[in-house]
Structures are given as structure tokens and as C-alpha cells.
Amino acid sequence: MNISQNLEAWEALVLTAKTGNVSKTALLLDMDIPKVSRLISSLEKELGYELLDKSKRPFKPTKKCEIIVSLAEPILKSFRQMLDFSRGVAPKCLIRIGSPIEIMQEFYSQKLLAYSRTHPTVSFEVVPEAGPDALMNDEADILVVNKKLTDETNFVVRPFMQTSTPVLCSPEYLRRYGLPRTVDNLKKHTGLLLKTKTHLLTRFLYKGSQQSNLLQWKTLFLTHDQLAIKRLLLNHQGITTDLYFGHLLEEIKNGDLVPILPGWERSPWIMSLVTRRDRDLENSELRKFADWWAQSEADSALDRVVKGRRIIEQAQRNAAELFESLPFS
Structure with a gap:
């Protein structure tokens, strides 16, 4: 042969x-x-x-x-x-998911395992966070993205959450380095910022329809991992504009971290699940899972956002007394 x-x-x-x-x-x-x-x-x-x-x-x-x-x-x-x-074997379906590492760890892993247990022909592989090219190059089957796609032509987009995040740091950091009273005062401080394949640096903050000046920092630390930013915040190393509050509700509630510059926030996270349109049409298991996951995340994310906003509002009220005792920067 x-x-x-x-x-x-x-x-x-x-x-x-x-x-x-x-x-x-x-x-x-x-x-x-x-x-x-x-x-x-x-x-x-x-x-x-x-x-x-x-x-x-x-x-x-x-x-x-x-x-x-x-x-x-x-x-x-x-x-x-x-x-x-x-051979009488049920066909297996492996779904490769590209996701930011920290939300996979914090929110998704257990949910995916539970889905596999109730759908034994479906398995999951987590691949590094990626952009839409990963779908077109057959490197992933579904992506978790945190901003609106510039071109949705070849994709099915299932939005499940939109929220923003306040500017955060620890009270101890403020005692050491002073409280920035304005966005422009951030140029005297250390910024702990997110930079990934799908997210470039946050360059502006917003207060309603008002846009800040271009953000400037005395020192910058960049990472692809939000949980690394969380650890640095809790070690009093700087200020962040990029940490999704769902990762640290207890820390905000307990006063270990405080929101500063009231009303100013980064542009919203627009969270969606994205699949390749042709694969979505031809693969019923992928389509069924994506529909389920988008709905499940919409429900649980809404609970997190509502709870988070209440905690942040209370933290802002509690911080007022702290701010009065701090030096300004």
C-alpha cells in the first residue's frame, strides 16, 4: 500500500x-x-x-x-x-476556549466542569486569551472578549455583561504617598495597569460624558494578569484603573481597598462570547453550549454587578472620613 x-x-x-x-x-x-x-x-x-x-x-x-x-x-x-x-461510541466534542486567565480561574472553571458532567460527550480545553484571528486560524472555538469587535462579519457575538470599574488602591498606599484629588494628580503615582493581546493600555477615564486628559503616571507596572494587579494593590504598591471589581468585592467591603476619584472610571468592559459563524452553524454542540453559557453568565454576572455596585457605593461613603485624614498629592 x-x-x-x-x-x-x-x-x-x-x-x-x-x-x-x-x-x-x-x-x-x-x-x-x-x-x-x-x-x-x-x-x-x-x-x-x-x-x-x-x-x-x-x-x-x-x-x-x-x-x-x-x-x-x-x-x-x-x-x-x-x-x-x-463502534457504537458517542461522538466526542472538544471545545477550545480562549479566555482571560483570571476570570477563567475565578468564575468559569467550575462551571465548565459541571457542564461536562451533565454533557459527557463535551470536553473543554482552555487556551490563552486571544483575538478573533484565533477563531479564523482554528486555534480556538469560542472566545471570551471584553470589548466590542471592530468587525463582526464572520462571527456570532453573544453579549452577557457590561460594566465599568472604579479607580482603586489600598488605604496604606494613600497614607504613604498621599491622595490624588484629580485625575491629573495620578502623574505623581504608580499605575498598575492591564495589557493583553486584546486590551491596550487604558489612556483615559470617564465621568459620565466627560473624558479626562490623557493619563500620566510617575511609574508604570504592566501585566496581562488581573490577579497579579490584585496582589500588588493589597501590598500597597500602586493604583489601578483596570481591575474588575468582581475579583475583590470582599476586599472592598472590608476596607482593604478603597475607590478613589469618585465618579471617574475606565471605559466599560463589554463582555461577550464569540464564535466563528460557519462553525456555529455546523456544530450543534458548540452552538448549544455557547447559548447556555451566554445565558448563564448573563444571570450570574448581573448578580455580581448589582452586588458590586452596592458595595462600591458603601465603600465610597465609608472612605470619606478616611480621605479627610490623608495628605493630598
Whole structure:
């Protein structure tokens, strides 16, 4: 039998084109590394041209290989489904979710595990936070995004929450460095800000329809992880405009963190679930899960926002006495 008629060889090629690593492919296929290499080399020999650029690490598929992979993937998927059906095995659905790391840890992980227990054919893989390109490049099946997409043409967008966040720091930080009375006074302070693939730096604050001047800081610390910002706040290291209050309601309630610059907030988080339109239409399990998750999050997020706003309003009232005793910066 020609190697080109061996589905195992095509599966080895497709996975290696994606992973860029023969060792990872061998692990995924439960196969010896030399066997994976032989299968791919045999394909190249029979076809008469290279499929992978092995001069680079990780390996890169050639242009021809990219086309072959796009044609082979649906065939391999259908073949696996046919085998499962013929063996009486329910088809499995793996849903890859791209999400900010901190909200996955704090709010989503338990919910996803619970869904898998009631839907045993559905499994989840959490992948790094990403933009819409990850859906188009087949690197994720669903994204949790925190701002409105600039172009929704190829996507199904399911909004579930909109909220903003106040400017926060610890009382001890204010005792050490003084209370900024205006947004412009932040230039004398350390800013703890969020920067991710999908979120550039917060450059303005808003009070109703009023926009602040461009934010300036004495010192900046940037991170992709909101929980890292939380730890730094609690260690009295700076001021943040970017920490979603759902991560620290107890700390605000207990007075460990206080909202400052009343009324000024960053632009709203516009939280949505995003899927690729064609995949949403063809994959009923993905569509059913996305509908359920959007509704579930809309309900639980609304509770968090209402509770959070009450706690913040009370914290602002409680902070008035503290502010009177603090030096201004």
C-alpha cells in the first residue's frame, strides 16, 4: 500500500503542521517519535516534495502543505466520526476556549466542569486569551472578549455583561504617598495597569460624558494578569484603573481597598462570547453550549454587578472620613 493511502500518515502530518514538533505529535497519537518521522518522510518521498520546513524550530508547513492540511482535516475528522459510529461510541466534542486567565480561574472553571458532567460527550480545553484571528486560524472555538469587535462579519457575538470599574488602591498606599484629588494628580503615582493581546493600555477615564486628559503616571507596572494587579494593590504598591471589581468585592467591603476619584472610571468592559459563524452553524454542540453559557453568565454576572455596585457605593461613603485624614498629592 502506498503511504499516501495511509490515514495514520496524514494524521501525523496534520498534527505536526500544527504543533511544529514531532515529539508533541507522537505524544498526541500515542506513537513512537521515529515512527512519526518515518511516516512524514515517506509521504514527502512519495509526493516528491517537502511538506515541512525543518530548518526552522518549530517546524513550519510549506505553502503546499498548508493547502493539503486544510483538505485533509475534514476527511480525517469524518473518518474518526465514522469509526466511532460503527463502534457504537458517542461522538466526542472538544471545545477550545480562549479566555482571560483570571476570570477563567475565578468564575468559569467550575462551571465548565459541571457542564461536562451533565454533557459527557463535551470536553473543554482552555487556551490563552486571544483575538478573533484565533477563531479564523482554528486555534480556538469560542472566545471570551471584553470589548466590542471592530468587525463582526464572520462571527456570532453573544453579549452577557457590561460594566465599568472604579479607580482603586489600598488605604496604606494613600497614607504613604498621599491622595490624588484629580485625575491629573495620578502623574505623581504608580499605575498598575492591564495589557493583553486584546486590551491596550487604558489612556483615559470617564465621568459620565466627560473624558479626562490623557493619563500620566510617575511609574508604570504592566501585566496581562488581573490577579497579579490584585496582589500588588493589597501590598500597597500602586493604583489601578483596570481591575474588575468582581475579583475583590470582599476586599472592598472590608476596607482593604478603597475607590478613589469618585465618579471617574475606565471605559466599560463589554463582555461577550464569540464564535466563528460557519462553525456555529455546523456544530450543534458548540452552538448549544455557547447559548447556555451566554445565558448563564448573563444571570450570574448581573448578580455580581448589582452586588458590586452596592458595595462600591458603601465603600465610597465609608472612605470619606478616611480621605479627610490623608495628605493630598
